[in-house]
Amino acid sequence: MTQATSSSSRPLRVSRAGSPLSGTLSVPGDKSISHRALMFSALAEGKTHITGLLEGEDVLRTADAMRALGAQIVREENGNWHVTGQGLGALTEPADVLDMGNSGTAARLLSGVLASHGIMSVMTGDASLRRRPMKRVTDPLAGTGAVFLAREGGRLPLAIQGNASPAPLDYRLPVASAQVKSAVLLAGLNAEGETRVEEPVPTRDHTENMLRHFGATVQVEQTPEGGRVIRLQGRPKLTARDVVVPGDPSSAAFVVVAALLVPGSDVVIAGVGLNPLRTGLFTTLREMGARLDITNERIEGGEPVGDLHVRASSLQGVDVPADRAPSMIDEYPILAVAAGYATGVSRFRGVEELRVKESDRLASTVALLEQNGVHTKVDGDDLIVFGTAGAIPGGGLVETHMDHRLAMSASVLGLVAQQPVEIDDTAFIDTSFPGYFGLLNQLGAGFAA
Numbered sequence: 001m002t003q004a005t006s007s008s009s010r011p012l013r014v015s016r017a018g019s020p021l022s023g024t025l026s027v028p029g030d031k032s033i034s035h036r037a038l039m040f041s042a043l044a045e046g047k048t049h050i051t052g053l054l055e056g057e058d059v060l061r062t063a064d065a066m067r068a069l070g071a072q073i074v075r076e077e078n079g080n081w082h083v084t085g086q087g088l089g090a091l092t093e094p095a096d097v098l099d100m101g102n103s104g105t106a107a108r109l110l111s112g113v114l115a116s117h118g119i120m121s122v123m124t125g126d127a128s129l130r131r132r133p134m135k136r137v138t139d140p141l142a143g144t145g146a147v148f149l150a151r152e153g154g155r156l157p158l159a160i161q162g163n164a165s166p167a168p169l170d171y172r173l174p175v176a177s178a179q180v181k182s183a184v185l186l187a188g189l190n191a192e193g194e195t196r197v198e199e200p201v202p203t204r205d206h207t208e209n210m211l212r213h214f215g216a217t218v219q220v221e222q223t224p225e226g227g228r229v230i231r232l233q234g235r236p237k238l239t240a241r242d243v244v245v246p247g248d249p250s251s252a253a254f255v256v257v258a259a260l261l262v263p264g265s266d267v268v269i270a271g272v273g274l275n276p277l278r279t280g281l282f283t284t285l286r287e288m289g290a291r292l293d294i295t296n297e298r299i300e301g302g303e304p305v306g307d308l309h310v311r312a313s314s315l316q317g318v319d320v321p322a323d324r325a326p327s328m329i330d331e332y333p334i335l336a337v338a339a340g341y342a343t344g345v346s347r348f349r350g351v352e353e354l355r356v357k358e359s360d361r362l363a364s365t366v367a368l369l370e371q372n373g374v375h376t377k378v379d380g381d382d383l384i385v386f387g388t389a390g391a392i393p394g395g396g397l398v399e400t401h402m403d404h405r406l407a408m409s410a411s412v413l414g415l416v417a418q419q420p421v422e423i424d425d426t427a428f429i430d431t432s433f434p435g436y437f438g439l440l441n442q443l444g445a446g447f448a449a
């Protein structure tokens with residue numbers, strides 16, 4: 001590993017919470033939906049209004065990139081955003097390198113867009129993103145006729161000569177990845193004919209849902225093996241449509257686990273997105289014995305949304321099946337904290353994709369727990385956590401390796417550990433959850449941040 005922390009790192013020491021967490025709050029907008037809202041509206045004709053957009057650094061990188069490609073993107077004073085696009089195929093060549101910061105979603109999805117426009121572009125990212133694999137998208141996207149020039153191993157920086165008349169793709173995903181699926185579908189938007197993607201295990205379907213919302217024809221069929229086949233008709237007329245972004249369940253996850261673990265807590269998180277391909281953590285926590293109720297369920301902006309009522313609970317160890325991983329892939333670090341506090345042993349099966357996130361999350365989650373006295377074992381692609389029955393020793397220094405989810409997980413662990421926990425850098429939390437410490441402090445967490 002090269003650079004492990006940002007140039008202006010924000011270390012933090014977290015002490016045990018002195019009182020229960022209580023109150024009602026909302027979490028910022030969904031990161032996956034926010035990236036897509038900006039990209040798809042920039043490809044549509046007309047003016048789209050977006051409410052609830054996540055103003056995290058990852059999403060702001062997507063906004064900058066779409067502006068550099070010719071879309072007009074404006075933040076209004078009331079916090080709403082509007083995007084004016086010129087229609088499919090009308091992006092213009094960027095004058096400079098596109099810097100996607102820390103965001104895998106921005107880099108992967110945009111690759112599909114860039115491959116299918118007749119422009120030349122260069123994409124880079126921060127030290128974490130430059131370590132992450134891009135061949136998983138450039139391999140299938142090369143089938144469009146686009147040309148990619150990358151470093152050894154297919155990592156950023158990446159030069160892309162896009163193709164104005166891309167060939168449609170027919171691709172079976174070798175890994176369960178919504179980013180790869182989305183990159184292929186986005187390339188297919190500007191291709192004549194049908195683009196087909198088969199996924200062996202269903203992954204988040206925000207791309208399919210939102211493309212339909214903007215006017216594309218997307219058909220989805222279940223396969224007998226439990227997977228899905230997605231068919232997109234190329235060159236649709238995409239028309240501006242307003243988007244309402246729900247609260248991010250992956251951000252709510254940290255508040256939920258904090259409220260479950262800090263004794264006596266009682267918290268409501270309003271307006272959380274509950275797309276069933278995102279709620280694996282909530283299912284798992286309930287299996288562990290969590291008192292987690294969903295109220296006020298409704299559909300907003302085409303996605304299911306509800307309020308989460310969480311009360312502190314005694315949790316038991318859990319066995320999480322591998323096919324649940326895509327519906328909770330970003331939640332394993334915080335689930336590992338819950339499992340470390342629980343009574344009994346937990347096993348998370350088939351979590352190999354954690355190795356290619358902002359950090360190697362299998363290694364960094366193990367280090368987070370071990371540094372703080374919780375025993376773990378990696379068995380092939382499974383992570384095993386030996387619960388401490390409410391007695392996490394703490395006292396460790398957590399290295400977050402430019403990974404927002406590690407930093408937030410460490411902060412929750414610190415709230416319930418016996419000794420204070422040191423976190424080397426919390427700055428990357430701003431990529432997905434700006435205002436995290438302030439919101440938790442409103443509930444009584446007492447972070448010194």
Ligand SMILES: O=C(O)C1=C[C@@H](OP(=O)(O)O)[C@@H](O)[C@H](O)C1
Pocket residue numbers: 031032033105176177178179180182204329330353
């Ligand atoms: O499509 C998306 O918006 C995302 C998909 C997931 O990545 P993979 O597709 O690589 O699993 C997830 O980890 C990421 O935070 C967001």
Ligand SMILES: C=C(OP(=O)(O)O)C(=O)O
Pocket residue numbers: 058102103104105106330357358405432
């Ligand atoms: C993996 C994540 O994001 P990305 O791939 O967009 O960097 C995440 O937010 O946990």
